[in-house]
Amino acid sequence: MKTLLYKNTKISYSDSGTGNAIVLLHGFLENKKMWKEYVDLFSKNNRIITIDLLGHGETECLGYVHEMEDNANVVNEILENLKIEKAIILGHSMGGYVGLAFAELFPNKIRKLVLLNSTSKEDTAEKKLNRTRAIKAVKQNYIGFVSLAIANLFSENNRIRLANEIEKVKEEALKTPLQGIIASLEGMKIRKDREFILQENRFPVLLILGKKDPVLSYEDSLSQIEDTTVELVSFEDGHMSHIENKEDLKNILSNFFN
Numbered sequence: 001m002k003t004l005l006y007k008n009t010k011i012s013y014s015d016s017g018t019g020n021a022i023v024l025l026h027g028f029l030e031n032k033k034m035w036k037e038y039v040d041l042f043s044k045n046n047r048i049i050t051i052d053l054l055g056h057g058e059t060e061c062l063g064y065v066h067e068m069e070d071n072a073n074v075v076n077e078i079l080e081n082l083k084i085e086k087a088i089i090l091g092h093s094m095g096g097y098v099g100l101a102f103a104e105l106f107p108n109k110i111r112k113l114v115l116l117n118s119t120s121k122e123d124t125a126e127k128k129l130n131r132t133r134a135i136k137a138v139k140q141n142y143i144g145f146v147s148l149a150i151a152n153l154f155s156e157n158n159r160i161r162l163a164n165e166i167e168k169v170k171e172e173a174l175k176t177p178l179q180g181i182i183a184s185l186e187g188m189k190i191r192k193d194r195e196f197i198l199q200e201n202r203f204p205v206l207l208i209l210g211k212k213d214p215v216l217s218y219e220d221s222l223s224q225i226e227d228t229t230v231e232l233v234s235f236e237d238g239h240m241s242h243i244e245n246k247e248d249l250k251n252i253l254s255n256f257f258n
Helices: 032-042 068-081 094-105 125-140 142-151 163-173 178-189 195-200 218-225 246-257
Strands: 002-006 009-016 021-025 047-051 087-092 110-116 205-210 231-235
Touching: 002 068, 009 032, 009 068, 021 032, 021 068, 021 094, 032 047, 032 163, 032 246, 047 068, 068 094, 068 178, 087 094, 094 110, 094 178, 094 195, 110 246, 125 142, 125 178, 142 163, 195 205, 195 218, 205 218, 205 246, 218 231, 231 246
Parallel strands: 021 047, 021 087, 087 110, 110 205, 205 231
Antiparallel strands: 002 009, 009 047
8 A cells, every 4th residue: 555645644545557547436434445356357457546535544634524625636646646647537425526526626637437326416405414413423423323324325135135245344434533434424515516517528427326225316316417428327226336236337347447
């Protein structure tokens, strides 16, 4: 693993393989380790960069609110450091929000964009209220909050089938510091709507959704790509397509990357 300093904050990332650059961005309560199988596969023909976003994994907290723009600037700092001019950006959930912020700030640096179980829409009033409640809940019962939050990302029919995988995700999630969790919740709560990026058609965009996603409304998600050139892939499962639909996802990404 490699590190760099951004605003006196240690940022942890990995850099594997050669070829076209692909940046993999994890979601809330995740870290760069989630991509191991994908790095092993795609680094055979590409240069794969994974990044621990602010307050996650081995990356330190920057402050009390981690805005999506803060994380996008971290991504840019790493690409600048690695002398990468253009990259494919893939973001899972919160990582997708970061990818969209990056697309707005640095549109000429994106070759393609993948939103994996993510959305370009801002939080609704109800969702913002739920983020505030989540902040209160994690302060009161850190372990209980994280454990429940992770289980609730999988579709109900997969919670028994993938019990071992879910436990591994929980183990990694429980390494996320309290400040990192709160700062990310605050940052997601205030993020702006970026549907315009999907409508601008500056670069190819792939949207991957789960029809039984417990945290992201499938029907609501479809409305953001009406009358756009965004490519849609829908799975029959939940919010964790990289686990719930692993082999199918690998094939779909291979085709899109190439």
